[in-house]
Amino acid sequence: MLAAAVTMVDGPDASETHLPAAGYRTPMYLSFRESVREAVADALEAAGYPTDDLGVEDPPEGVDATLASSVAFRLAGEAGAPPPQVAAELAAELDPADYGYVGAVRAQGPYLNFFTDDAYLADTLRGATDPDWGHLPDRDTSVVVEHTSANPTGPVHVGRARNPIIGDAVANLLDAAGYDVDRHYYVNDAGRQMAVFTWAYERFDEADLPEPERPRAEYRMVRYYRRGNEFLENADPDAVEAAEAEIDAILRGLEAGDEATYDRVGEVVDSVLGGMKRCLARLPAEFDEFVKETRFMRDGSTDDVVARLQELDPAVYEEDAWQLDLPDFEKTLVFLRSDGTSLYTTRDLAHHEWKFDNYDRAVTVLGEDHKLQAGQLRSALDLLGNDVDRLETVIYSYVDLPEGGMSTREGTGVDLDDLLDESIARAREEVEDRMADRLRGDDLTEDDVERIARQVGIGAVRYDIVSKQPTKGITFEWDRALDFEAQSAPYVQYVHARCCGILGEAGLDVEATEVGDVDAGVLDTPEERALLHTIARLEGVIEAAAVDLEPHRVATYTREFAETFNAFYRECPVLTADDDGTREARLALVAASRHTVANALGVLGVAAPESM
């Protein structure tokens, strides 16, 4: 389906992995599911039924089976028998021993329920004591995840904060699913906004500007941008006209490839972007490469795209501008202005062809207001002969304030830095309150408090955003964004800290977690078995979430995992278990739990504290 990996012609070879590379191991849950599908298909075939719809699904809570099939419903008419009878007939066709990890098949009412065997839980326990747990086998497929790509005009505000948080999680998710992932930030350094900014930076005097909100580049620089826009809106018409002439000169200079103009704009762009990187690094959202839009003007690829577009049938020359009349869109796509200059989308076409040259897949995380543009981009790329199945888009809604949207230009909105600071401050208060209440400060140093406040504070913000479907709108409210109650990051992080506490108490190195050969068979309480089954599901969750590019499913899983672990914690003493065998097995289960929750949180980009 995907083209073979091609040589990287540019960019650092920094395939940063958040989970260690997976060793050779069969993913238990995924192979069990495959076994179930085979079994259902075999049973249907043996009984003479069509095998196009296997009806394999997750059973509801309270049903002990690991997977189920509802296929008997659909066959009732054809069989001339009620569903329960069909289910029984199918179950009779099957010998569990023929299928890996399948321990039993039972018809329960109209359902065909599949139960795992002992090897499944034993292999899960062994597999999950590996720190790589949850990382799927390498797919030998490269993918570039482009996210954030906010115009370098000023501080990152909360309105766009979903982009780096979702984007980073999507990248982590694909990495965990076995892809070679690069993270890109596309820098719009060629548009009118940057020309205005450059003009304003050169035109106004710092002495006339207000104090910056923070002593960092993007906060200092945005003052020029805001002042410039204010001038263009309010100054007298002659002055505005003169300013517009200067701004046009900058745009023409960029289009003509004038080095001096690039340098002037580049100074502003690099300065602002440098500050924005510092803010994003707090999340942390790090990038392998910052790809500048001007690059595709300078290397001739935008001109090449224009020439090829002009040859296409849907290309029309109307009102002195070259446009693409795309069949599926009401709006034509202008790709060359009447003055002969290119547009953002034209350059983005060259940008995406560059991605296709260098990666097997390209994923872009975009705000919903770019949706139409993204559709036209895809359509144009298709017309240019690209395989657009390699391009996928993740769309999210902006975060609004109760009174409306946030704007860098107008200076309305909440800065991400302020949100993170406030969240960390509240987390620190929580830690300190608990230390006072619980008399458990003896083993927490000031550094620990600082670390926990940061891990919990930033984790809570990320988790709150990444755990929701991106298409749902969010209205920002301080109290809601900073709610540390259950179903938030600290709830899940606490499970990790509990695991570390137990392992540390047992004298085990939390990082290495060497647990020898243990007998999983002694883990026979409902809580232990439920926990193992939940641990096993991680691979299925990673797989499904990666296919659909939906990291919020991993967040849902962490919550379910935490609930299951807490039930185990309540019912099954580890350090004071009745016998050594049980103690050893439970310690292995705790180690497995730690890797499960740490790696799931890792995909979400949420820190896993060893104590809190």
Add this chain to the structure above:
RNA sequence: GGGCGCGUAGCUCAGCCCGGAUAGAGCAUCGGACUUCUAAUCCGACGGUCGUGGGUUCGAAUCCCACCGCGCUCGCCA
């Protein structure tokens, strides 16, 4: 007006793509559990016309159609 997205408990959300077992959580409210491996935890109670109306189906929160409300979008901006 056209296109796209969203609408599930008082509030915030899973579940919807791929229809199936009593629609799940948390917050809030009320009641319980810390001499115990960390109570940022756990247990219980209360709470739902799954926006509305049709349709398809043995079966619909899930698929189809219409409508209502909210958001985004429809520039030779990015």
